[in-house]
Structure formats: C-alpha cells, structure tokens
Amino acid sequence: MTEQKKNTIIISGIAVLAVILAYCFRIIGRGSFYPMLFSYLRSFIYIGLFAAWGLSVRQRIVQKQVCRFMTVTAVLLIIWMVVRSAKYFIFWQPDAVRYLWYLFYLPMLFVPMLALLIAMSLGKPDEYKFPKGMSILWIISGVLLLLVLTNDLHQFVFTFPKDAAVWTDKNNGYSVGYFISVGWQVLCALTALVIMFFKCREKGRLHFLPIVPMLLAIVYSALYYAGVDWLLHLFGDIAAFQSVMYILTFEFCIACGYIHSNSRYVDLFASSVGTSAEITDKDFNVRYAAVNTAPISKETMKKAEQSPVTMGGLTVHTMPIDGGYAVWTEDVSALRDIKENSELLADELADRNEILRYEYKREAKRRKVEEQNRLYDLLRSVTQTQIDRIAELTKEYRRISSTDPDSAKTLLAEIAVLCSYIKRRKHLTLLTDRDIKIAATELLRAFNESLQTLKLLGVRNSLYVDESLSMLSSKTATAVFDFYESVIEADILNLTGIQVSLIKANGLRLSLNVCCKADLSALVSGDGIRYEKEDDEEYQRLVFEAKEGDRK
Known part of the structure; x- marks a missing residue:
C-alpha cells in the first residue's frame, strides 16, 4: 500500500470517527447528563470537520474557480451549523427561533446551486468567466431565499394555523413556495451530477457512486418532512445529516474524477515513463519519483535551487512548490552537440558573410558611381546649350575685359543670367528624376532668381503668381521654366522688359509679356503655346499652357 493511500485511509477514518463521536454526543445530550455541554461539543465537532474539509479543498482542487466555489460551500455549511x-x-424567543429556522434555507438553496456552477466550471481555464446570463441562477436562489425570509408577510412558503399563538416549525404546513424551493434544490443537484458525468473522460466502475449520498439526502428530506418517528428519533438533525451528505457527494466526485484534484501524484508518477521528475519535501527527501528516474544527490538539488546544474549531458532544475520542491532533469547532450555544430557553422557563415559584405560594398560603390555618372550626364544634357554659351561668353570677356569695360559688364550679366538658369534647372531636374510633387514656392524661387539677374542687364520685370497654386508636378514646373528661359534667351541683349504671370487654369498657365526687338512668334510650336501682338504695342505676349506631366 502506497503512502498516499495510507494517508487517505487515515484522514477518512478520522472524519468517520468524528461523525460517530458527534452522533454519540447527540445520544448522550438527549439525556440528563450535561445535555448542553454535549450538544455544544457536537456542534464544535461538525464545525471543525467542515472547516477542515474547506481547508483541504483549497489545497487539493486544481482549478481556481472550482476551488473558490467549493470553499464557499464549506463556509455555507459552517454557517448552517452555527445557525x-x-x-x-x-x-x-419564538420570533428569533423562527427566523433562524428560515436561515436554514441559505445553505439549502445555495449549496446545490454552487454544485451546478462547479459542474459548469469543470474543464474551463482559470480565467474563464460565466456569461452574464448565468446570473439567473443567483437571482432565482436569492428570490427563493427572500420568499422564505419574508414568509411571515405572505405565508407563501410555510403556513401556520390561524389560531396559533406562536408560529414555530412544530405546527407549520407547506405552501407552493416550499415545493418550488425543494424542486429547485433537487433540479440543481441532479443537473450538476449529469453535467459532471458527461464531462468526465474516464468512467470506471464507481462512476455512479456520487448519486448514492445525493439520493440518501433526497429520501431523508422526504421522510423528515413527512414526520417519520423513527427517523426523527435516530437522525433528527437535518443540518448535520444534509451537510455530511453534501460533503460525501463532493468527495465521491473527486474520487471518481469528476472534479480534478492534485491528490493522485502516486498514480501520475507510477505511469510516467521516459521522464525524470521528482517531488521532494523541504529537506530534499524524495516523496514521488517517475519510473527509471536516475538518483540525484541532495547537494546537487540544493545547488540547482539557485541555478540549474549541469552534470555530463544532464541539467538539473529545481522549483519550489507548496511543502517542498519539484526536481527534474533535462538531457542536454543533443543540445550540446547541436551547439558545437552551430558554432562551427557560425564561423563558416561569418567568413562567408565577410566575403559577401566585401562584394556588397564593391557593388554598392559601383552602383553609386554609375548613379552619379547618370545624374551628371542627365544634368549636363539639359543645360549643355547654356554651358557652351557661357564658355563662349567667358572667352569673349577675357578678350575685351581690358579694352571695353562696359561690354565686359554686359557679358558678365549675361553669364549670371545663364548661371542662374543652370542652377535652378539642375535642381528641378533632380526632382523630376525622382518624379515627385514639388511646392509652387520652388518654381517661384527659380523665377525670382532669374528675374533678379536680368536686372543686371537693365531689364524691367515683374512677377505674379496665383496664390491658389500649391503642389505641382516636377515635370510641369520644368516645362514651364524651360519655356521661360527659351523666351529670354531668344533676344537677351535687346530685352528691355518682361512681365511673368503664373496662374492655375486647366493645369498651369505661364503668360509672358516681353519687350524686345526679335520676333518671338517663331517660338510657337504645338497647341500649348499662343502668340499675340498688336501693331501699336511694343510688347509681345506668349501664353504657355502646361498640363500635368507635360515636358518640354
């Protein structure tokens, strides 16, 4: 016989002896030999027994919600004995005695309901919460209890003779509310057992054992309220009898596996093959051990309490639990081999990564150079005409700078205008290459800078920009600026005035009023450019309409 079974038999024997002793005190207390003393002793025995059962439940039951409900059940049974x-x-006093009798229905109504909640909680995770609709169980039990406690007002549960001077449980009758209360208790209890039966996965020979104390409780209640003399004489204490039956029912449910507990460690470890787990007491004496578990010294267990200890290919782990420690070993030999192989592979991969990193840097550098060359060629291609013109002007400036200072200043002013265009055009080219939207202020700065340099040539100018312009396509902005530059370069030396207007009209519209000698009508090409000139006016007007995405 295992130590676990011995402990179970001893505890069960003590509980049975306590009940027998309480029954003997009941017999003795009915005589004239200190009846009050033995009656109190009997009550103390039952209260202590129920309290001990409640404490044992808190240690044995695994699921938190079930443990909480069973603890409340133990408390209700203690309250019943106290009442x-x-x-x-x-x-x-008759009134006090009668209301204490009514209070019997607090545990009588709520213990079966708690059994039903326990049954529905089985198999659920610890954080499980009942749906809001389940509160109907509490409401029904509460309403029935309220009917009992207020029975003096309506006599819906118990009835009393109209000519009775005192209402007691000796001269009462039963009304509809009483049978509803009893039916509710029986319904909750039977439903709880049915739910437990279908939820239990392992059904053994004693699977129907919990029904025995429940049937005894039902039969006892029927005989008790029928007033059977021999039952009242031998087992007249309904509170004690029903409480013991409730506890027996729950204990049989635990024994049959309806309610899971942590009291079957011996069976668990006896069936554990291929594991190396042990449970020890606080002094590291082994209490339970799995089959074929290799012995571990106490010194090693104590060291593992601080941090895992590795011995050969095994690592010993220790974890404190209630009353002792859980000790287990982990075979790390395979992991150690994997670690060694991983380290070799890591070194090899590190070498390969170094080579790949070098090749990547070279490739990145090559691509960077290619991208720089591409951008350089792109920037040079869009401004090559101006660059060549600046080269010619620079050569001419060197030739006449000492002999003709006025003409040299004009050359410098023309060079400044061309440089301003090159600077802004390259900026717009980079934005166009990335094909992004630009703010209208970017184009405004380009026009302002160009017009400022035109003042060096004595060109009167003005600029108007529609305030509704915000974001522009970079291609559209480039096309507009290129057209503007082609106009001023058409006759830059004879240019005396220019008015620039940018408005939003079905795209972007550039209007130029230009005062110069050359005929600018040659610049008209395509439908997007219009040319206007009055015979009596000195200004020529060109309108360039650029749609989104247009390019010069």
Whole structure:
C-alpha cells in the first residue's frame, strides 16, 4: 500500500470517527447528563470537520474557480451549523427561533446551486468567466431565499394555523413556495451530477457512486418532512445529516474524477515513463519519483535551487512548490552537440558573410558611381546649350575685359543670367528624376532668381503668381521654366522688359509679356503655346499652357 493511500485511509477514518463521536454526543445530550455541554461539543465537532474539509479543498482542487466555489460551500455549511446551534441552544424567543429556522434555507438553496456552477466550471481555464446570463441562477436562489425570509408577510412558503399563538416549525404546513424551493434544490443537484458525468473522460466502475449520498439526502428530506418517528428519533438533525451528505457527494466526485484534484501524484508518477521528475519535501527527501528516474544527490538539488546544474549531458532544475520542491532533469547532450555544430557553422557563415559584405560594398560603390555618372550626364544634357554659351561668353570677356569695360559688364550679366538658369534647372531636374510633387514656392524661387539677374542687364520685370497654386508636378514646373528661359534667351541683349504671370487654369498657365526687338512668334510650336501682338504695342505676349506631366 502506497503512502498516499495510507494517508487517505487515515484522514477518512478520522472524519468517520468524528461523525460517530458527534452522533454519540447527540445520544448522550438527549439525556440528563450535561445535555448542553454535549450538544455544544457536537456542534464544535461538525464545525471543525467542515472547516477542515474547506481547508483541504483549497489545497487539493486544481482549478481556481472550482476551488473558490467549493470553499464557499464549506463556509455555507459552517454557517448552517452555527445557525442551527443558535436556534436550539442560544435563543428561546419564538420570533428569533423562527427566523433562524428560515436561515436554514441559505445553505439549502445555495449549496446545490454552487454544485451546478462547479459542474459548469469543470474543464474551463482559470480565467474563464460565466456569461452574464448565468446570473439567473443567483437571482432565482436569492428570490427563493427572500420568499422564505419574508414568509411571515405572505405565508407563501410555510403556513401556520390561524389560531396559533406562536408560529414555530412544530405546527407549520407547506405552501407552493416550499415545493418550488425543494424542486429547485433537487433540479440543481441532479443537473450538476449529469453535467459532471458527461464531462468526465474516464468512467470506471464507481462512476455512479456520487448519486448514492445525493439520493440518501433526497429520501431523508422526504421522510423528515413527512414526520417519520423513527427517523426523527435516530437522525433528527437535518443540518448535520444534509451537510455530511453534501460533503460525501463532493468527495465521491473527486474520487471518481469528476472534479480534478492534485491528490493522485502516486498514480501520475507510477505511469510516467521516459521522464525524470521528482517531488521532494523541504529537506530534499524524495516523496514521488517517475519510473527509471536516475538518483540525484541532495547537494546537487540544493545547488540547482539557485541555478540549474549541469552534470555530463544532464541539467538539473529545481522549483519550489507548496511543502517542498519539484526536481527534474533535462538531457542536454543533443543540445550540446547541436551547439558545437552551430558554432562551427557560425564561423563558416561569418567568413562567408565577410566575403559577401566585401562584394556588397564593391557593388554598392559601383552602383553609386554609375548613379552619379547618370545624374551628371542627365544634368549636363539639359543645360549643355547654356554651358557652351557661357564658355563662349567667358572667352569673349577675357578678350575685351581690358579694352571695353562696359561690354565686359554686359557679358558678365549675361553669364549670371545663364548661371542662374543652370542652377535652378539642375535642381528641378533632380526632382523630376525622382518624379515627385514639388511646392509652387520652388518654381517661384527659380523665377525670382532669374528675374533678379536680368536686372543686371537693365531689364524691367515683374512677377505674379496665383496664390491658389500649391503642389505641382516636377515635370510641369520644368516645362514651364524651360519655356521661360527659351523666351529670354531668344533676344537677351535687346530685352528691355518682361512681365511673368503664373496662374492655375486647366493645369498651369505661364503668360509672358516681353519687350524686345526679335520676333518671338517663331517660338510657337504645338497647341500649348499662343502668340499675340498688336501693331501699336511694343510688347509681345506668349501664353504657355502646361498640363500635368507635360515636358518640354
């Protein structure tokens, strides 16, 4: 016989002896030999027994919600015994005795309901919460209890003779509410057992054992309220009898596996093959061990309490639990081999990564150079005409700078205008290459800079920009600026005035009023450019309409 079974038999024997002793005190207390003393002792035995059962439940039951409900059940049974003792041995006033009798229905109504909640909680995770609709169980039990406690107002549960001077549980009858309360108790209890039966995965020979104490409780209640003399004489204490039956029902549910507990460690470890787990007491004495577990010294266990200890290919782990420690070993030999192979592979991969990193840097450098060359060629191609013109002007400036200072200043002013265009055109080219939207202020700065340099040539100018312009396509902005530059370069030396207007009209519209000698009508090409000139006016007007995405 295992130590676990011995402990179970001893505890069960103590509980049975306590009940027998309490029954003997009941027989003795009915005589004249210190009846009050033995009655109190009997109550103390039951209260202590129920309290001990509640404490054991808190240690044995695994699921938190089930443990909480069973603990509340133990508390209700203790309250029942306290109320019962107060009714028979403390209070003698008829009204107080009657209301204490009504309070019997607090545990009688709520313990079966808690059994139903326990059944529905089985198999659920610890954080599981009942749906809001389940509150109907509490409401029904609460309403029935309220009907009992207010029975003096309506007599819907218990009835009393109209000519009775005192209402007691000796001369009462039963009304509809009483049978509803009893039916509710029986319904909750039977439903709980049915749910537990279908939820239990392992059904053994004693699977129907929990029904025995429940049937005894139902039969007892029927005989008790029928007033059977021999039952009242031998087992007249309904509070004690029903409480013991409730506890027996829950204990049989635990024994049959309906309610999971942590009291079957011996069976668990006896069936554990291929593991190396042990449970020890606080002094590291082994209490339970899996089959074929290699022995571990106490010194090693104590060291593993601080941090895992590796011995050969095994690592010993220790974790504190209630009353002792859980000790297990982990075979790390395969992991050690994998680690060594991984380190070799890591070194090889590190060498390969170094080579790949070098090749990547070279490739990145090559691509960077190619991209720089591409951008350089792109920038040079769009401004090559101006660059060549600046080269010619620079050569001419060197030739006449000392002999003709006025003409040299004009050459410098023309060079400044061309440089301003090159600077802004390259900026717009980079934005166009990335094909992004630009703010209208970018184009405004380009026109302002160009017009400022035109003042060096004595060109009167003005600029108007529609305030509604915000974001522009970079291609559209480039096309507009290129057209503007082609106009001023058409006759830059004879240019005396220019008015620039940018408005938003079905795209972007550039209007130029230009005062110069050359005929600018040659610049008209395509439908997007219009040319206007009055015979009596000195200004020529060109309108360039650029749609989104247009390019010169």
